[in-house]
Amino acid sequence: MTDGANGTDGATYAWAPPEPTKRKNRSGLWIGIPAGATAVALIAASLVLIAPGASVAGVQIGGLTAGAAAQAISTRLAQTAITVESPAGEVTVTGADLGASVDAAALADKAFSENPMWKPSSWFPQGTGVTVAVDQSAAAVALRDRAPGTYRAPVDATVAYDAGSQTYVTSPAEAGEGIDVAAVTAALQSAFDSGTPATTVDAALVPVEAPVSTEEADAAVATLNGVLDTAGFYVGDERTVTVDRATAASWLTVTPDGKGDFAISADTSAIEQAVAGLPGAVDRGAVNADVIVDSGGEVIKTLTEGQTGRALGDTAGVAAAFAAQLADGNAKYSLAVSETPFETAKTERRIDVNLSAQTVTLYENGQVYRNWSMSSGKTGWETHTGTYRIGWKTSMQDMGCAPGYDWCTKDVPWVAYFNGDEAFHGTYWHNNFGTPMSHGCVNLTVNNAKELYDWAYKGTEVSVHY
Known part of the structure; x- marks a missing residue:
């Protein structure tokens, strides 16, 4: 024994090796970890x-x-x-x-x-x-x-344009x-x-x-023919400049997409040629109206229709804008114009028949225009008094030549009726004006009757009085 220790009794002792510490058993823990992880997974x-x-x-x-x-x-x-x-x-x-x-x-x-x-x-x-x-x-x-x-x-x-009929047609x-x-x-x-x-x-x-049905093509044709029907440049509702069908068709290109849609496009440069001529076709001076009215101011005859003057505005961009409209099937292009209003000249006309004086007087705007001697209805055939208007007129007719009448006058000229069978007319069978001679009508010379016939339009007021 090489190693030892001295005890109190003088003996030498050798140390026994210490008993090893008992280790803890952890096998259960290691086995439990995989099982728990699997359960969690x-x-x-x-x-x-x-x-x-x-x-x-x-x-x-x-x-x-x-x-x-x-x-x-x-x-x-x-x-x-x-x-x-x-x-x-x-x-x-x-x-x-x-x-x-x-x-x-x-x-x-x-x-x-x-x-x-x-x-x-x-x-x-x-x-x-x-x-x-x-x-x-x-x-x-x-x-x-x-x-x-x-x-x-x-x-x-x-879809295609047919030049013969000037319409689009469907195949x-x-x-x-x-x-x-x-x-x-x-x-x-x-x-x-x-x-x-x-x-x-x-x-x-x-x-x-x-893929492209007949019905879809027909719908496109209807749109395109609508374009040809209405193509033009408009001022208000008036188609001031018409674009003829062949010209409008020449502007258009129709492109099918193979699925039933027919896209319309228009040639802006071709439209520009039409736009260049617009001022000459659109611009005009005002024309004043000339009308005949009664004593109440109501128009009984328009001699000249009034016309508003107008001048075309700036035409820059018109061709491109019209091309865009045509692509949408709208062929009515509205032009911007400045307008000059017209004036209206009114002439009041009326006729006065004085049975006492045996005269016919034509008045214009309250002034005497003509005054003539006349022959009204004789005794038993007196001309009726009252306020009337010129109605039916005829340049010549026979009078009294029918059953129930005891006279017949052929070819009576310039007849203007104002009250039933009472009328102004020309008289060639007597020259005794200023004396009642007629069967109720107002006799005038042929020339005077012709002038009244032309001057007095339908609706002209007639006043008959003593």
Whole structure:
């Protein structure tokens, strides 16, 4: 023994090695950590996963996130294959070929919202149905490309200007023929609903309507012919400068978009040529009106129509603005003008018949215009007194030459009636003016009757008195 220690009794002792400290058993902790983490992970996963057994159409999406479910739905639809038995044989197209789509993201989000994994009561829900949308144009193209022998292209309706009739006319659409897209779409829907990745369908040939219909072309023709009917430069409601149909048509270009719309455009530079001549056609001086009125100022005859003077304003930009209007189908271009009003000259006319003096006096504006001797109705045929107006007039007629009359005077000239069968007229059978001689009429010389006939318009007032 090399090492030791002296005790109090003088003996030397050797130290026994100390007993090692008992270590704590931590194995349970290490085993528990993975189990706890797994449980936490499972709980977390249940918060973002769709419940087991959930499906959209025939696509199982249980246990997937909403994003993964959306991808699964879209992929299944795109890959679903339809074998079409057509008159040209069998062809196969997929949902992708047909332009098929569903709102997969919305469907997946809805499935998770209604059936989350964390909610056991929502597990194994009833499947969700969905309507598949098919791009009809893409489907028709896919079927045409795979079975060209089944396809006959439709012919679009067209619009053109016919110079002979000076109108726009329609060439009608003609339907084509192709595989029934509706039958193929129904087969795709059925396969997708049932979760079948592939199916077969018999599809007949059906008419294929033209993208541009006859009705759409007719509507464009109606607009264009409306343009030709009304094309011009207007001052108010007056078409002051008319644009003839052929010229208006030469300004226009009609461009179809292949979908039924016919865009109209107009040549601004061509319109400029018409605008250059506008001042000569629009500008004018005022013309005063000349009218005949009665004693109350009412017009009984317009001798000259009044006309407002006008001068065209600045024409810069008119051509471009008119071109823009024509593109919208509006061919009435309103011009800006400054106007000068006209004045109206009024002449009052009336006739006075004085039975006592046996005179006829014509008055203009209260002044004597003419005064003549006359012969009124003789005894038993007296001319009636009263206020009347000139009515019917005739340059010549026979008088009294009818049953019930005991006289007949042929070819009486310049007759102007004012009261029933009483009239002013010319007299060639006597010259005894100033003395009552007639059967109620007012006799005048032929020349005087002619002047009154021309001077007294219908509506002229006649006063007969003693």
